Amino acid sequence: MSRDSNITKIIGKDNLNKLRATKCLLIGAGGIGSELLKDLILMEFGEIHLVDLDTIDLSNLNRQFLFRQRDIKQPKSTTAVKAVQGFNNSKLIPYEGNIMDTTQFPLHWFGEFDIIFNALDNLAARRYVNKMSQFLSIPLLESGTSGFDGYMQPIIPNETECFDCTKKETPKTFPVCTIRSTPSQPIHCIVWAKNFLFAQLFAADINVDSNSENKDWGTTDEDEIKRIKQETNELQELQNIILSGDNSLIPKIIEKIFIHDIEKLLKIENLWKTRTKPIPLNINDIKTDLTDRDLDLSALWSIQDQIQKFSSITSKLMKRMEEEDNHIEFDKDDKDTLEFVSTAANIRSHIFNIPQKSVFDIKQIAGNIIPAIATTNAIIAGLSSLVSLRVLSLLDYAKISKPTDLNMTFTTKASNISQNRYLSNPTLAKPNCNCPVCSKVMRGVMNIPSNIFKELKLKDVINILAAKYNFDTEELSILDTTGQRLLSDFDFDSLDEKTLEEIKVVPGSVILVTDETEDENGMGLKPLELYIEAKDINIGKISDIALPDLKIPLVQMTTPEEQNNESSTFETAVLQTNEVINLDIDDDNEDLKKRKLQEESSNATQNKRSKHEEDDMEIIEEDDIIELD
Numbered sequence: 001m002s003r004d005s006n007i008t009k010i011i012g013k014d015n016l017n018k019l020r021a022t023k024c025l026l027i028g029a030g031g032i033g034s035e036l037l038k039d040l041i042l043m044e045f046g047e048i049h050l051v052d053l054d055t056i057d058l059s060n061l062n063r064q065f066l067f068r069q070r071d072i073k074q075p076k077s078t079t080a081v082k083a084v085q086g087f088n089n090s091k092l093i094p095y096e097g098n099i100m101d102t103t104q105f106p107l108h109w110f111g112e113f114d115i116i117f118n119a120l121d122n123l124a125a126r127r128y129v130n131k132m133s134q135f136l137s138i139p140l141l142e143s144g145t146s147g148f149d150g151y152m153q154p155i156i157p158n159e160t161e162c163f164d165c166t167k168k169e170t171p172k173t174f175p176v177c178t179i180r181s182t183p184s185q186p187i188h189c190i191v192w193a194k195n196f197l198f199a200q201l202f203a204a205d206i207n208v209d210s211n212s213e214n215k216d217w218g219t220t221d222e223d224e225i226k227r228i229k230q231e232t233n234e235l236q237e238l239q240n241i242i243l244s245g246d247n248s249l250i251p252k253i254i255e256k257i258f259i260h261d262i263e264k265l266l267k268i269e270n271l272w273k274t275r276t277k278p279i280p281l282n283i284n285d286i287k288t289d290l291t292d293r294d295l296d297l298s299a300l301w302s303i304q305d306q307i308q309k310f311s312s313i314t315s316k317l318m319k320r321m322e323e324e325d326n327h328i329e330f331d332k333d334d335k336d337t338l339e340f341v342s343t344a345a346n347i348r349s350h351i352f353n354i355p356q357k358s359v360f361d362i363k364q365i366a367g368n369i370i371p372a373i374a375t376t377n378a379i380i381a382g383l384s385s386l387v388s389l390r391v392l393s394l395l396d397y398a399k400i401s402k403p404t405d406l407n408m409t410f411t412t413k414a415s416n417i418s419q420n421r422y423l424s425n426p427t428l429a430k431p432n433c434n435c436p437v438c439s440k441v442m443r444g445v446m447n448i449p450s451n452i453f454k455e456l457k458l459k460d461v462i463n464i465l466a467a468k469y470n471f472d473t474e475e476l477s478i479l480d481t482t483g484q485r486l487l488s489d490f491d492f493d494s495l496d497e498k499t500l501e502e503i504k505v506v507p508g509s510v511i512l513v514t515d516e517t518e519d520e521n522g523m524g525l526k527p528l529e530l531y532i533e534a535k536d537i538n539i540g541k542i543s544d545i546a547l548p549d550l551k552i553p554l555v556q557m558t559t560p561e562e563q564n565n566e567s568s569t570f571e572t573a574v575l576q577t578n579e580v581i582n583l584d585i586d587d588d589n590e591d592l593k594k595r596k597l598q599e600e601s602s603n604a605t606q607n608k609r610s611k612h613e614e615d616d617m618e619i620i621e622e623d624d625i626i627e628l629d
């Protein structure tokens with residue numbers, strides 16, 4: 001039986017030829033990406049371009065089956081391509097790089113592909129690729145897994161909902177005061193050990209900004225804020241001990257953080273009115289024994305063992321600081337850094353009467369890991385590759401009459417829909433009319449000759465845009481959505497005389513152009529989002545700038561209720577105008593926190609990163625990072 005007989009049976013000879021002429025982009029060569037690469041090769045896609053920014057880690061080998069021990073530290077994309085050469089008929093092109101790097105991957109590069117597969121592990125890159133697919137109207141197959149959970153969503157620009165049509169959970173954050181003063185769960189102590197103590201002592205360039213007046217401390221208690229600031233300064237002194245390399249000073253570190261700091265905390269009586277008071281370590285428990293002992297990483301150690309291990313690991317890390325340029329990053333796979341964070345967290349837990357955790361458990365939490373399951377990756381990648389045949393209209397017996405006939409898939413557990421089946425696969429929804437990425441704006445590419453970025457002024461751009469789209473220059477607001485900066489509006493024109501180079505509008509920037517003019521019915525022109533591209537011509541002129549030919553429709557700018565609420569006094573009317581402008585800016589920018597996206601209860605993908613409560617402890621899932629403020 002020939003290699004392609006199965007795929008020929010499924011899609012037919014003609015369609016196989018079309019597939020062989022199809023060029024696809026696969027982003028991510030990790031868990032899902034390895035599976036997808038194998039699937040796409042076996043299906044015989046014509047060209048597969050594979051992008052990944054990372055190198056191979058030991059912890060990848062259990063599921064990223066294309067990699068072997070000898071490949072550790074090698075780039076994922078090139079290694080994956082080498083691994084499949086033996087059974088490959090497709091043209092494979094690997095790239096080492098960040099897909100968001102506009103120099104390596106400019107917009108027109110994305111434009112070469114017929115279809116894009118996302119096999120990523122973070123929100124920022126997923127959102128970015130979603131935007132690129134929207135700008136260029138290229139179908140995107142989005143996917144993700146977390147343990148036994150997973151989802152796969154085809155996105156057909158302008159026809160079906162995009163990745164940003166539903167609100168995604170933002171990273172979990174903890175108030176500073178919980179972490180620094182009143183921990184009550186193991187995770188609080190782990191965050192303290194990793195993000196404050198370890199970062200301060202070993203990652204020398206991480207500067208905790210203790211004096212920032214605008215910082216949200218999570219408390220208004222002046223004494224407590226003062227204490228946190230002072231403690232931060234003292235931590236810097238501890239860093240000097242680490243840098244001195246003198247391990248006879250290790251007991252001083254222990255005394256400071258596990259006795260003196262706790263005693264200071266106890267003096268803030270307000271904190272302990274409703275909480276159990278912490279009990280500082282006993283000075284007699286602090287002994288200098290720097291022997292490096294092997295302890296069971298999945299067991300709970302006694303407090304004496306924790307203190308002993310903390311001392312010996314600190315001594316080891318002090319030595320490494322000399323060898324590693326005074327800078328060590330926390331890495332869950334670096335046993336020394338993991339054991340430092342584990343012992344520091346557990347000693348703090350002991351002091352605050354919080355259950356301790358094994359090093360193994362802390363590795364999961366501090367590394368934000370839900371163990372990845374190879375089978376889930378295989379299922380999701382399989383569905384993604386299979387559905388791509390329907391997206392490309394190559395599956396004659398399952399033809400679609402419209403893109404919303406396509407199905408997405410998610411695991412039932414991730415959606416809470418029904419407990420009786422593993423997968424749910426509803427058809428796709430239409431774009432959410434409030435989506436800041438796919439619905440609320442028109443979109444296009446502005447091509448500017450590369451030589452004129454240093455002479456083209458923002459004012460010139462405003463005039464060019466106004467002439468092309470009939471905008472009112474007096475009412476135009478321009479926002480750099482990449483950097484979240486207002487560049488110009490009716491009462492802010494100080495950048496108008498600056499050149500694009502000066503205001504850092506560069507190839508790859510995305511600007512949002514809004515004409516604030518409204519007619520008596522609250523209607524105005526739909527905002528326009530423009531991707532800035534550099535045109536490589538010899539000596540380009542302003543007249544060589546190319547803008548998309550778009551007919552910009554009128555949309556409702558102010559709702560009738562907002563109009564009715566308009567105040568009669570001048571002062572409040574001005575306030576309201578400002579408010580409307582701010583809301584517009586927020587609305588049209590996915591990353592600003594005040595998004596007013598309506599949550600679509602029918603769509604379950606938003607629940608896909610559920611939060612487990614386990615042993616009174618929160619486990620932070622895949623994309624979540626622990627942020628402190």
Ligand SMILES: Nc1ncnc2c1ncn2[C@@H]1O[C@H](COP(=O)(O)OP(=O)(O)OP(=O)(O)O)[C@@H](O)[C@H]1O
Nearest residue numbers: 028029030031052053054097098099119120121125
């Ligand atoms: N901006 C990006 N550009 C290119 N590749 C990216 C980008 N962001 C993430 N990736 C890649 O996407 C892949 C995601 O794979 P996966 O979820 O299996 O993560 P992993 O890092 O391999 O494993 P784990 O995080 O579970 O240890 C990774 O190989 C990662 O390097």
Ligand SMILES: [Zn+2]
Nearest residue numbers: 162165435438
């Ligand atoms: Zn959308």
